[in-house]
Amino acid sequence: MIQFDAVHKRFPNGTTAVHDLSLDMPEGGVTVLVGSSGCGKTTTLRMINRMVEPTSGTIRVGGKDVTRQDAAELRRSIGYVIQQSGLFPHRTVLDNIATVPLLLGHGRRRARARAAELLETVGLTAEAGKRYPHQLSGGQQQRVGVARALAADPPVLLMDEPFGAVDPVVRTQLQDELLRLQKELNKTIVFVTHDVDEAVRLGDQIAIFRTGGHLVQCATPAELLARPADGFVADFLGAERGLKLLSLKTLADVPQGPAPEGGTWTLVLDEARKPLHWASKDAEIPVRPLKDVDSLLAALDESVASPTGLIARVDADGVLTGVSSRDDVHTHAGRAHTEARARTGVQTGARTDGSAAGGSATGAETGAAA
Ligand SMILES: Nc1ncnc2c1ncn2[C@@H]1O[C@H](COP(=O)(O)OP(=O)(O)OP(=O)(O)O)[C@@H](O)[C@H]1O
Incomplete structure (x- = not known):
């Protein structure tokens, strides 16, 4: 659905934010971008909707080169959610959500009806729709941000640390909501986070970057946890890598017997x-x-x-x-x-077809060392 092909971004001040990135983000899947601060995650995300233009290389969305599309039109067809929700402070919540449908030429009544529907989808009451953003909690504002991004029913959703500013309990609730929504909506989501647990929880695949905009490894959470490509990835995943893998497996296959009778308990x-x-x-x-x-x-x-x-x-x-x-x-x-180690093999590179740069663990490691 979204393809990066040898994409490079160098800012005018000489900073290389993204280095030779080739990466496929499959349709209907959640790709999470993680890595230390300044490693190029946001720049990668913003090149998808042309808020940042690549220096070289090609980015395609739905097979079409983004640079050949009108930037404003492209942005309207791609939902975008950021950490501080980015809501208009002087518009009610309902009007905030209705903004994009209105821009797309839907009549006022239809746009507001769609906004009301979305309020419910993200778990907010109709009453919340009448308030202004500052009258909502941080978590509620993020829900409005998600509703607004979904308003035009875009196939692609870009989410830049959307849950970074809320407390851990609300954050878990918002993650649950996103997983529930995604089951229904099946969007192609690109999600930036600093939080490894969030990445493991939400990602169908996780792309790990290191400073200088190098992609080190892209794999499913289970593959990543079972076989990190190198020490950098292992360190990034943290000391509890083994336990994190268990968070991805269910209890279903563990045998069970009758409750004990006549024992201590x-x-x-x-x-x-x-x-x-x-x-x-x-x-x-x-x-x-x-x-x-x-x-x-x-x-x-x-x-x-x-x-x-x-x-x-x-x-x-x-x-x-x-x-x-x-x-x-x-x-x-x-x-x-x-099992996870056995299944993983050496499929740790960015390309699912193993063709371009970073197509194997060796490739990824070589790239990381360069
Ligand atoms: N407009 C710009 N001009 C110059 N350098 C920039 C610009 N935007 C970002 N950078 C630099 O590019 C690099 C990558 O930035 P980016 O925001 O993509 O990183 P990030 O991984 O999202 O960081 P964080 O996790 O801290 O948000 C950083 O070194 C940053 O300082």
Whole structure:
């Protein structure tokens, strides 16, 4: 959907922000750009909608060279969300969202109807639509920013640290919302962040840059965590790389058996067979039931945190399906790593067809060292 071919950006002051970048960003997928400050992420993003022009190389969106399209028209067809939401302070939230549909020539009534629909899509009330941006919380403003970017129903969405300025709890909520929206909308999203956990959570693929605008590795989160191309990537992913990989795997394949009877701990259920708590002869402790969709990381956490060493498993309605042991979870955690490493091979380069620069781990490493 978006293709960078040997793209170079050198600013007039001599700074090279992006160095010989070849990268495919697949249709309907989320590509996350990460890397240390000043490594060229924002410049890369802004070249897609021509807010920055490349010095050389080609960028295509939907097969069309962006430099051959009218810049204003191109920008209207690409949603853009930034950290400070970029809302117009003197327009109501509803009018902010309606801006682009109006620019596109939709009548006022239709534009506002579309804006009202989008407010609901991003989880805001109709009442919030009547307020001005400063009357909303930071998290709510970011939701409005997303709604405004979606207003023209663009196939491509560029998001530059959109959740960087909100607290961790709201940030997780906004990430959840984005994942939910993306399931419905299937946009091609390019997302810039500093946060590795956010990248792992949201990305279908993650492109890691280093200073000077060099792409070091582009791969799926699991591939990246299992086989970082070099020490720079490994360091960037952090010491808990192993645990992060487990956050991508679910509990579904871990075996489960019947709840223990007559042992130290008994699982107490209500009449609908939903777990209430664990009980021993002289103690009662809370239970944190997990579903098949929960991550192996959550299961590992529960298995070491609970004195029972057991995990109560429930279905989507919260009804007990069985119990897994600490050993079952540990065995599967180890297996998840072995499988991820085996599956990864050497496919770490930028190009999915392995053709251009950075097409293999060796290529990426050589590029990084140059
Ligand atoms: N208009 C400009 N003129 C000159 N240099 C620029 C300009 N814009 C960006 N740069 C430089 O280009 C490099 C890449 O900047 P860019 O904003 O793309 O990095 P980034 O990875 O997004 O950084 P951050 O994570 O801090 O936002 C930096 O060294 C920056 O100082």
